[in-house]
Amino acid sequence: MNQKREMTSVDLVALTRELRDYEGAKVDKAYLYGDDLVRLKMRDFDEGRVELLLEVGDTKRAHVAAPEHVPDAPGRPPNFAKMLRNRLSGADLADVRQYGFDRIVEFEFRREDQDTTIVVELFGDGNVAVLDQNGTVVDCLDTVRLQSRTVAPGSQYGFPQARLNPLEVDYEEFAAQMEQSDTDLVRTVATQLNFGGLYGEELCTRAGVEKTKDIADAGDDEFEAIYHAMTSMFDRLKSGDVDPRVYYEPSEDDDGSETRVDVTPLPLEEHAELESEAFDSFNAALDDYFTNLGGTEEEEGSAANAGKPDFQAEIEKNERIIAQQEGAIEDFEREAEAEREKAEALYGNYDLVDDFLTTVREARDAGYSWAEVEETLEDAKESGMDEAQPFEGVDEQNGRVRVRLGDHSIWLEPESGVEKNADRLYTEAKRIEEKKEGALEAIENTREELEAAKKRKAEWSEEPASDEAEEDAEDEDIDWLSRSSVPVRKPERWYDRFRWFRTSDGFLVIGGRNADQNEEIVKKYMDNYDRFFHAQAHGGPVTVLKTSAPSEPAQDIDVPRQSLEEAAQFAVSYSSVWKDGRGAGDAYMVMPEQVSKTAESGEYLSKGGFTIRGEREYFRDVAVGCAVGITCEPETRVVGGPPSVITEQAELAVELEPGRYAQGDAAKRVYRKFREAFADTSFVRKVASPDQIQLFMPPGGSRIKD
Template sequence: MDPKRELTSIDLAALVTELNRYEGAKVDKAYLYGDDLLRLRMRDFDRGRVELLVEVGEIKRAHAAKPENVPDAPGRPPNFAMMLRNRLSGADFAGVEQYEFDRILTFEFERGDENTKIVAELFGQGNIAVLDETGEVVRSLETVRLKSRTVAPGAQYEFPSSRLNPLTVSYDAFKRQMEESDTDVVRTLATQLNLGGLYAEELCTRAGVEKTIPIEEAGDDEYRDVYGAMEELRATVKSGDFDPRLYVEDDSVVDVTPFPLEEHEREELNSEAFDTFNDAVDEYFHRLDLSDDEPEENDNRPDFEAEIAKKQRIIEQQEGAIEGFEEQAQQERRRAELLYANYELVDEVLSTVRGAREEGVPWDEIRETLESGAERGIPAAEAVRGVDGAEGTVTVEIEDATVELDVSTGVEKNADRLYTEAKRIEEKKEGALAAIEDTREDLADVKRRRDEWEQEDEDDEEEEEEEPADIDWLNRESIPLRTEEYWYERFRWFHTSDGFLVIGGRNADQNEEIVKKYTNKHDLFFHTQAHGGPVTVVKATGPSEPSKEVEFPDSTKQEAAQFAVSYSSIWKEGRFADDAYMVSPDQVSKTPESGEYIEKGSFVIRGDRTYFRDVAAEVAVGVQCEGETRVIGGPPSAIEGRAETTIRLQPGQYAQNDAAMMCYRKFRERFADTSFVRKIASADKIQEFLPPGGSQLVED
């Protein structure tokens, strides 16, 4: 038999029980392998190191793994992994839930400043979405825009449509679902009851019911036998009392289950027992990986065709979503118009139901009264198709459309609600139109990169040539993106012309954090004479590196001083220069003199200071193309040597966002690849490097 490559809904239900035993574990770091395997390294007080793996590609799984079964850490982490590290470092694992009976797991993490959910979609194309506390998508591996649901950054996460859950269904609902089928017993269990082929056959075997019996020949005896077997399965899953098995055929693993299956025993498969289902799943996928064919030699050539196919698939989804949005908006608007066109009938329905509720008539009695009225031919009652007491709604059918009405309001407000919904859907359509243009640009970029790669292969098939040092980036039609995220990017930052990292606080909280957490004894501390400036620190070494003494050049010190002055309050005041001073970290203290008070973000400086007099308030922003592609900003002498093109700014009359937009427009004029500028140097990204207050652009 073919080996299992995806966990079933039953498997996930069993795993949830075991994975929740790791509640309270702290997250250390996140890794992303390729574009479908996520690894979270955690620490558990009782169990030590915990490695959580979630894979959503050809193989779909989620489990804790033994350290020896975890792949080596990949190279430089991509943006998705860096984003997770920023959100999850030090967070507590708060538990995992399965969405209904679907192959969707939601992992929840709690941290003082922000809570995060990771939704793993282990079905179809597979996806991982990261949500904030409100359920809004922060980032996802795949953007999904379908008629039925949207998964995209900035949008509320939408689960797929609900499916019947065989682990909670009542016998009456189970029997009704079976009787409505037009196929045999096992296929009905597999599809209508959502059990899948293997477990549908297993239930028939356990119940002693012939699986190929047509539904019309099955009766209450067969249904009760199958339902009884399903109740036993439900009890086992909920109790967590498993007897896991890993099944082997011809020395290769083929399946893993939380309990022995009679179906596999009939097939005479060899089995191995495990203490926990999680351990069995970990071993199964570890050995499945080892049994896969050896990968072909990799020549480091990106899989352009796969990327192109992926972009084309996304475009098809987006086009389908746009059509769906148009249709939905039209339907909602037509429903609203039908309410007005049949005002008297709708008003009579609402008034009748609302009046009965005000008199305390139960919903069931209202439903019976309406059914009786329909039998007597009363038009308003005949239009009613359903009553929902829990939601306080009544559904009517007008012409060929059904409309759900809120009985607590009148016709006008119900119609307004439908018009509002139509407008909301049209706004989603506008977002989808913008997204499809972005995807088309991305597709064009991939095709251009493929063509460039193939051209380079023709020039030299054996070695990969570096970009020539004198490449004309401004006139290049397509510039490849090479961007990573770093720990210091949430602060103000730049690299000096000598290569040293300088960081500064954006507010009082960050000032405190930089001094307490990111300042070592061999760093340099800068500040301005003016009140309201950023704490500025020149780093001798990185935060994870051992502190060591270095010799800072005068140029680095001068640039750090200009950074401290430029991002201080003097820029807001419209002044063009001020003094800055430098001290060593051991001169900086939070302990005030007796009787004095220190505000948050402020510090006491003791000892001698080295002053930098009359330092110019001036910054430059630019677009870096060599090495990494990104916006950079800071002292002109540090930025102009690193960026392909720059703009200088001084204190002036343009608000920060207006100045950022002016810079963005100038960069678009300078680059032939305008889509590159839009992605790398948007006005929002430029604004992060502008001082607070008004600015003016310094003409060349």
């Protein structure tokens, strides 16, 4: 695909929202490069140096850039730059706004003696116009004199003729605009609603409608779906809930390098086949994209590294792939959970769904067409008939009906009944989870490639710092919470996919997340002199205290009592004891040779189950306890386990106890605690997102301990 060279109207919705964070920044100097790039150098109380770039040539962009991405100051300033300095020096940035849904951004600056507005046109030939407080053009890069508008020094600035603004329309206006079209759905969204081709395709995909369906054949079902997709996207952008991505595709040189091709404020389903890199802000994504526009990853290194293999590019590529794979795994988990929730919704509304399906089935058996069934159900729904309230639509081609139960829209086969429809949904959830297993295998391969690249880079590294310098660094007591920037150091570990923690004495303890992992830990990772723990209660993870690393020979060593007690607490806390809301439970410990997969005569062992033979050492009335924290050195990562351990190891820890909040909700509360404590909130987002925190939490409900 062609590289994106112009920002879209959708981009500007997200951008202006972020740029308002710089309100109050004071202008130091203005520069003009060539005849199409304006640079405003500013100072912000919180952010420090702020570099605003406005480009309106073949490339059209507006964003804040990192200082290292700003070109060197040009020679003697032209008249336009001098005028900007005279008007803006010492002025404060007061407002940033998008004009309607056009590709126009207005920057308003205020100074005691005069106010100035800079209008940046990112469409057509592009332009930058400078206006006084009355809207009169002081100067502009290009003079425009058209029948519809004028942009010239001394005249009132003329905005382009207003077009429909999808940011402000209600559903009735939206549907009316759609119905006026004489083309298909996707072209209507792209042109009549001013979204352009890419976002026209994206909204139709998100809405689940047939893109090429003629407007004459479309109706409220399609219009409502597109309108909902549009308003949902705008709600995220306007609230700042962005997830910016820079997208790559293989270079035409076929040399393994990649080229940036697009930058968006949200992940796009239309780009699902492309590799992407996530950024903390849309500004940062725009800066990365336009700074490297036209270049490949391999072209980004400096001349100083000309003779050195670009290990960093390889590392970043693998890290980006891992992030994508992790995102895919999360998507599979969400999709599978959604299918299960749909099935449970059917059973939760069994009588209502059964009556509804019976009504549809009897109507079809009586010879009614699908169109007649749909019309009858719509009338019944409007009249208030209970059985018809869930109805949303029919799929005549596949003989299905769609119902809404709570937050879920569900397709049902009337001939199958409630149970078979629910079984179909459970089967689909299982199929999605199988795709997740394949993704887990792929991510392990990528992690191995990442570790290999890091190892090669380390072999090329310069000589380490002197012992004296290293000692100084070790002795330095850093206040990580107040640091404005915390470096991320998170190497991949083989045990990351399990539950794990390190005891007070440094022993690694791992636990399974499911039956498959329980089997894997015992068969692959439990050595002769490790310790096997399990809660006496049903539904607990296999827990193994490692006395040696997998690559080391097993050693018969004494394990301190404190570490054993910590492992026992871990086994109890991540079992059904916590899920049931109990405060304590029993656990036992045995040696590896006592653990067998062979069942006793006449018995059967399910997956993840084991037979324990011989005497067990019991830990009675072990109190449940869990803390989740963030470590900053020597590694930056989330850790979780017994409170007595985690509070000592982590820079900041939050202690939990069984409670009423679902695991996901409790994780979000912990995440907010972390964000409130760390000055570098972007660091928290990178290493301790709610999803990452949730991996270290016990099953069932929790709450933050007072």
